[in-house]
Amino acid sequence: MKLPPEKVTFVYVVIVIAPIVAALLVWTRYVRGAIWLFFVSMLGSFVFGAYQHYILVSADHVEHLPNGSAAAQAAFISSAAGLTVLELASALYGGFCLSRLCRNR
Template sequence: MKIAQYGTTIAVIHAIANGMHGLAHVEIPVGLSLLQSSFVVVVIFLTPIVAAVLLWTQFYHLGSWLLLGSMAGSLLFGIYNHLIVISPDHLSQVSFAGWGLLFQITAILILIVDGLGCWIGGWALKTIQQPEEIL
């Protein structure tokens, strides 16, 4: 039950932070390629929601894997696009003025949330996979 609560909470925070970041992307504008947009929709937006739902069902093991995988994918996507490759999406290329401030804050917030999401997904899997003790 705790796993489902934490997993759902992190998925909701993840969705809100990414929604705000996406709004900043649109308003600045900082465009994404078709491949990047597809990744964002499937891995970053949809998969954590599916994972959170599954955590409350008999398929919680799959939900834990999906949570870990989606959060890790989102974390790597953010690190690569915001911190490594120099492009319009890199933090150094976006001004702190106007929508840029929201872009900057949410980009860092997403990295923190995704790191926590990875930890929660890993914790869930470790908890699920622990063998029961024989008395």
């Protein structure tokens, strides 16, 4: 399924570019900003992915997939679940890093 332009922009900016920028910034004097950027981008990724795959009824919803092979559908469902878990774990890690940063201040 093709995403509309505003969602494509969100995916590129929040899900792809922001974590890379955060990873680069963590090695500079902008550690606080890097951790915030990582946390917000991973939280945004989690919310976007969970909404797209589990809440919004569309061709990307795991329960409303278009016709296709059972193997392809299983792969999509598995990858959606894996991404959701990874994004949530990343957001939680970002939150943990923020709490450590605030505590050490």
